[in-house]
Amino acid sequence: MSDQTVSARLEALRNKINDYNYQYYVLDDPSVPDSEYDRQMQALQALEAQHPELITPDSPSQKVGGEPLGAFEQVEHEVPMLSLDNGFEDEALSAFEKRLQDRLKSSDVLSYSCEPKLDGLAVSILYENGSLVQAATRGDGRVGENITANVRTIGNVPLKLRGEAVPERIEVRGEVFMPRDGFAKLNDAQRQAGLKIFANPRNAAAGSLRQLDSRITAKRPLMFYAYSLGVVAPDSFRLPESHHERLQQLAEWGIPLCPDIATATGAQGCLDYYQQILSRRDALAYDIDGVVFKVDAIALQQQLGFVARAPRWAIAQKFPAQEEITTLLDVEFQV
C-alpha cells in the first residue's frame, strides 16, 4: 500500500470506529455486533503496528470508551479508568505470560486473579469514612458522569461499609450489570406496556443506569460486582499485597464480588479457568463476554505498569461472539 492509501485506510477505519463508539457509549444503542467492532479495531491496530509513525493520540486505538454525556455533571477520575488488552487466540495466554516474564526479567511462573468479564458498565464508587459519597461512569477514562443518585438505588451496593477499620477514602471499581432473569422480566414488562425492548442485558443496564430520574433506575434489576480499587487514602493505610486478597478485603467490608472469581498459576492454569467458565457460560446468572486475567501480586503490577489505554499486567480473553452464534443458529433453523 502506498503511504497515501495507508493514511486513507487509517482515516476510514478511525471514522468508522468513532461512529460505533458514539452509538455504543454515548447513545447506548450499538449499530453493529461487538464481534464486528472488534474486527475493525483489530484491523486498525494491525495497520498502526505496521506504521507506528502514523499513530495519532486521538486514534480510537489510544483511547478508552466514549465522551461523557452532557446531561450529567462530570467527574474527573483521580486515577484513570482504563480498558483491557484483548487476547483472541489460544496461544495469546502463553504469549502474554512470556511478555510479562521478559519484562520482569524472570522465568518464575506467575499467579493470576481470574475473573469473569461481566458484560455491563464500569463504575467507580467512592466511600469516605465508610459512607458512599460519589459514583461515576468510566466515560473516556479520565472524565466520567456523576451517577451517584442512580447507584445508590442498586440493591446490593452498600451505602455504608461494614466494620471500623476502613480507610478514610476508598474508591471501589466494578461492573454494574443486569442479571439474565431480571432482564427477561424487564423486557416482558416493557413489551406489555408497549415500550422499547432492550437488545441485551448490557444495553438494558446502560439505559437503566444513565437515567436522569433515579426513580426509574430504582425499578430496574441492576447489580454491582467489584473487581478493583482506585484511590485509597491515607497512603499509610495497609492493604493486602495481592489483588485477590484485596478483593476479599472488600468483601469483608460488605462490597459484593462475583462468586466465580478464582486464582490460577501460570498460563495453563488460566487456560483451564477459561475452559471451565466457557463450558458454564450459558448456565451463569449473568452475561459475560470473556474472562480477565490479572497478575495477582500488586508489587509486580506496579513494576509492569501501563501502556496508553490498558494495564500491561491484565488481559481479557474474549469468548466467541454470542451474536454470531445466534445468527448461525437462526440460519440453521430457517433451512
Ligand code: NAD
Ligand atoms: P473491554 O470491554 O474489552 O474491557 C474493559 C472493560 O471490561 C472494563 O471497563 C470493565 O467494564 C469490564 N470488565 C468486566 N469485568 C471485569 C473485570 N473482572 N476486571 C476488569 N474489567 C472488567 O473494553 P472497553 O473499552 O470497555 O470496550 C471495548 C469493547 O466494547 C469492544 O471490544 C466491544 O466488544 C465493545 N464495543 C462494542 C461497540 C459496538 O458498536 N458494538 C462499540 C464500542 C465497544
